[in-house]
Amino acid sequence: MNTVSIELTRNQKLVFDKLTRVNTPMTAYHLLESLRDEGLRAPPQIYRALEKLITLGIVHRLDSLNAFVACRHPSCEPHRVSAFAICDQCQRVSEISDPELVKHLRALALEAGLTPRRSNIELQGLCEVCQNETL
Ligand SMILES: [Zn+2]
Numbered sequence: 840m841n842t843v844s845i846e847l848t849r850n851q852k853l854v855f856d857k858l859t860r861v862n863t864p865m866t867a868y869h870l871l872e873s874l875r876d877e878g879l880r881a882p883p884q885i886y887r888a889l890e891k892l893i894t895l896g897i898v899h900r901l902d903s904l905n906a907f908v909a910c911r912h913p914s915c916e917p918h919r920v921s922a923f924a925i926c927d928q929c930q931r932v933s934e935i936s937d938p939e940l941v942k943h944l945r946a947l948a949l950e951a952g953l954t955p956r957r958s959n960i961e962l963q964g965l966c967e968v969c970q971n972e973t974l
């Protein structure tokens with residue numbers, strides 16, 4: 840989690856706290872459902888909050904699941920590279936952090952003439968638990 844103190848609006852804080860507590864990816868729809876009692880009733884409220892949290896680098900979007908997770912590292916934001924191992928079966932997600940990966944990606948991007956803004960890598964497969972189940 841990010842240790843930098845950031846001023847969040849009430850809605851942003853609600854969404855961020857929720858994602859931090861559940862520790863699993865949540866879709867915007869699930870967030871809306873679970874925060875209904877807190878007064879968040881319209882999808883744009885959720886999307887606006889998520890957009891800001893993503894810009895701040897404290898929430899990541901997982902394209903393959905169309906879901907959102909709270910960042911587990913204080914180090915993601917400066918380099919804007921995030922990587923996840925995602926289990927296809929149980930959707931368990933672990934965030935991966937590796938300075939070598941960051942360096943390598945940056946070098947590859949520059950080689951391709953691209954100044955990288957942000958990148959997210961999603962590795963998909965079976966987690967340890969699911970692998971054992973299928974044996
Ligand atoms: Zn992160």
Ligand SMILES: [Zn+2]
Pocket residue numbers: 926927928929930931965966967968969970
């Ligand atoms: Zn699994």
